[in-house]
Amino acid sequence: MKGVGELLRRPSRPRSADAAAEPAILRFPRLSHRRRLETPLNGGRFALAIGLFAAVYLVIGARLAEWGIEPDKTASYFRADRIMTARPEILDRNGRVLATDITTFSLFAEPRRIIDPDEASELLLTVLPDLDPKWLYKRLSGDQGFIWLKRELTPSQKQAILDLGIPGIGFRSEKTRFYPGRSTAAYIVGHVNVDNQGTAGMEKWIDDQGFRALQNSGLATEADLAPVRLSMDLRVQHIVQDEVAQGMQRYKALAAGGLVLDVETGEVIAMTSVPDYDPNIPSQALDKNRLNRVSAGLYEMGSTFKIFTTAMALDSGKVKITDTFDATKPLRIGGFTIHDFHATRRVLSVPEIFIHSSNIGSAREAELIGIDAHKEFLTRLGLLSRTKTELPEVATPTQPKVWRQINNITIAFGHGVSTTPLNTAVAAAAVVNGGLLIQPTFLPRTKEQAAAVAKRVISQKTSDQMRSIFRLNVTDPHGSGSNAGTPGYLVGGKTGTANKVVHGRYSNTKKFNAFVAAFPIDHPRYIVLTIIDEPHAEKGKYYATAGMNAAVMAGNIIRRSATFLGVHPEFGDEGKSLLVAY
Template sequence: MISFVVRLKRRAHFIVRRRDAEGRGEFIGTGVRRRRQARQRLGILIAGFSVVFFLIGARLVQYGIADPPTTSSLGSPTVVASRPDIVDRNGALLATDVNMVSLYADPRRIVDADEVVEKLAQVIPNLDWGETHKRLRSGTAFQWLKRQLTPRQQAAVLALGIPGVGFRPEKRRFYPGGATASHIVGHVNVDNQGLAGMERHLDQQGLSDLRAAGMTGDTPLEPVRLSIDIRVQNIVREVVATAMTTYKAEAAGAVILDVDTGEVLAMASVPDYDPNEPSRTLPDGNVDKEYEKGWFNRVSNATYEMGSTFKSFTLAMGLDEEKITLNSVVDASRPIRMGGFTIRDFKGKNRALTIPEVFQYSSNIGTAAIADMVGIEGHQQFLAKLGLLSKMETEMPGVATPTQPRTWKKINSVTISFGHGVATTPLQTAVAAASLINGGSLVPPTFLRRSREQAKLLSRTVIKDKTSADMRHLYTWNGLKGSGRSAQVEGFNVGGKTGTADKVINGRYANDINFNAFVAAFPMDRPKYVVLSIIDAPKTGEHGGRTAASTAAPMIKSIISRAAPLLGVQPRFGSPNARYSLSDY
């Protein structure tokens, strides 16, 4: 009976539900029940898929508006952080960061290292096959394959579809001016760490420590404003590069200095290099020797015997010690014999000379006589006071230390008086010369912006105001009547002193190889800037000469004639032969 009822129920097209509270029953067909269940299940599926698609869409939107990642999840080298832009005194860009990508590999996921190397070599020129293969077979978690790819190279590698390789965002330093200010700005390595110039100075000021501590990132930093004017810098570099080629010299350089603030407005040394490619190599893999030499800044990182430019300091010493006046006369009628050496004048007058004539004719005999009046100890102390015997303090890394005799004897004092026996940097010589004509204040040089008020706090008085006025007169005198005539620019009243020194080769002076320099100031009626030029071992010069008057002085003339208007110096015509005191500034 029971089995009969069950069979009937299975064949039925309806079911009987229990009665409700009022005792009423309800008959529902099985087809209706199944359709209701299907609709419920479909609703649940639709709701589930909607939630999943909503979550996926929300995540995609989040990825779309988020900043791109700056690091890889792999255990890779130190995070490359942003560096501040470097700009000149007028805000022109000298160095900035550019976003790049670098190619890396996870060697554990590389299936066929040979195939990977062959594919990458098709799109990456100069790929080191051996080194790349070695890295791919290392079995480590992270290996660099190529740093700082171009966008085209990145796209080409992506098209290869190689598993186990990827890209990491990085920073590359870009120098818009190329070699124009390379020795001042410096350069960085592939990890964006400063190696030379002001780039290295920034790291020494704490940027590298912050990076190592993980306290730097992509946040833009305040630009670093230098003291140089890139327009003037371009002129100076062009002049010294042209002089090196024209005069067939080994090297050349120049610097412009503000005499009141100590700011370096321009500084160039050639040969130089392109900081965008500081480690360029020759095809055979050897470092390019010219680029290697180009790293060397001869204006601040090298020392030279500055020749007769030192006579400026000897005469200033005699005037400041009141051993002489501009009206004094010294005997230069015969050579000086001392310690087996004979000291002569180049084209000497063989007569007594006034102090302006000693300066005009660059008399070794007259200058030696003045040094002898002051004495050995006083001479050494005076040069030390001008900062010519100790390492110069400035932001530029790698500044050379001057050399001097261990023990000063009389012969040393005599030769040093006209620029032989002490080697110092050209930049130091320019700084010391600035103190002679700016009223007597020695102002430390700087490659950063500095106001006159800040300079006064850092400066110290090294000579009397009257001595400075006398030196301005001597510079003006030599610019009009002496070797400085080759540097004269009409309207700008250029004064200065040449220096032609025999170059030291293998410990001996070479009579046929010169190191020439010219230190100048302008305008001499109210000096604002000091300009110093150097040229190493010129084989020729103006009118066939090889002295400073034929090489270094014309460089100064070209620099001042082109740069003075950019520096805001107005030409002034009339007699520049007047004397001025500190109150004129």
């Protein structure tokens, strides 16, 4: 058997003379042998080329995969920034829109994808010149995956930016809250923040009722949200807002406010305070002077408290409406002297104490009732505790830690306790509606629903007597509420002029005035309360007391809004003939 070495050294086949004449096929083995020698070199080159192409495509694929993942990251940024979701419409009691969602566009950038931050900044500033150039460049030149640039763009701004064709710039369609009435009902409706979340008024109440949880979970879809209807009547609200704003200007006051309350149901029909703000520009609400003074302001309500002092005296059984009290001279107690502004210097009956707004007479009534009973009565009427209602902006009244005799006396005519005008209106409603305290609501409520939550606080007899006293204060020539009289309507009411505390002392020049009106007083349906802070005497007048300003504002509100409230004027036989003629 031949070895491997011999086989390798085996001589090749001898060439014959006819080799040149062999067919080409016979020479193929020699060609194949040559290719076998060249194949390793070409294969290496081919493999190298394939490897290069694979590396290039691998880099491209990896980059595409990275970009493909980034939208999810962007979505997480959107979630972190709490993109606005749909909110329910807010309507007045007649279906008029107070708040609704509109679609807007917000501009964002992905700085990692921006090729030239300097050029991108310059281009964006041509459409959005209000942006700070340094701030914009710094934002665009960062390495974040997502940043907001500007929220709530107009469609024309969006299109102009799209036309610029800047890579790494995008838009997000969002829901923005719109308030067609602007400032008209700002303190009732409230407003939302940039993420469409309620931060004040009934907007915040809606969120607190569970809407925020739906919003955060992404389940707040426009199709599934029923409108929220309020008890407010937009027509009456406009009148109150207009009269209050005019009053503030006419009497050169710091602020003013007004309220219309249904005494049978507790529904708030209108409520406003000026200075006000536009909820479409919620930053205006940060101004410390823009406060809902009706529900969130605490004031010594002055002589309006004589409503409750008189009702307390009559309801106690210790005082009859025919009883009299000595007001012939000032009352001295504990080093203090109690005076009357319009001193009669005579003995006054219970109605006369009310009509002449006698501090001395009211003090003697409270003195007869006693400290504990007085405190209990005001507590019963809700004047010393926070009103329970839907509106978040409601202040808690303040009172002395320990009631002494001097507190008992001064509180009888409205000094020494600070409460809200809303508390005062709710308590006054109980005094005139038959004696039932009904917590206020900003949502529709039927009489049957109101009856279920009503609480008796005074007797029907006391309420009847108080209505007659209310009316006398407007019809009597000496009554402090005569300027609230409105032709065709039976109006009753009580003024309140309180000296404000300045640097720990009562000022003789700065006053907080109020008027509480009820109409029609023979069968009360509504309380109208007006307030005005630090008013000045109207041109041609000598005084800036409540009867000269707050009572006038209340009378104007009644005159303009009564028919919208379903209360029609009665002019007697002569007036009826006149109406028929027209």
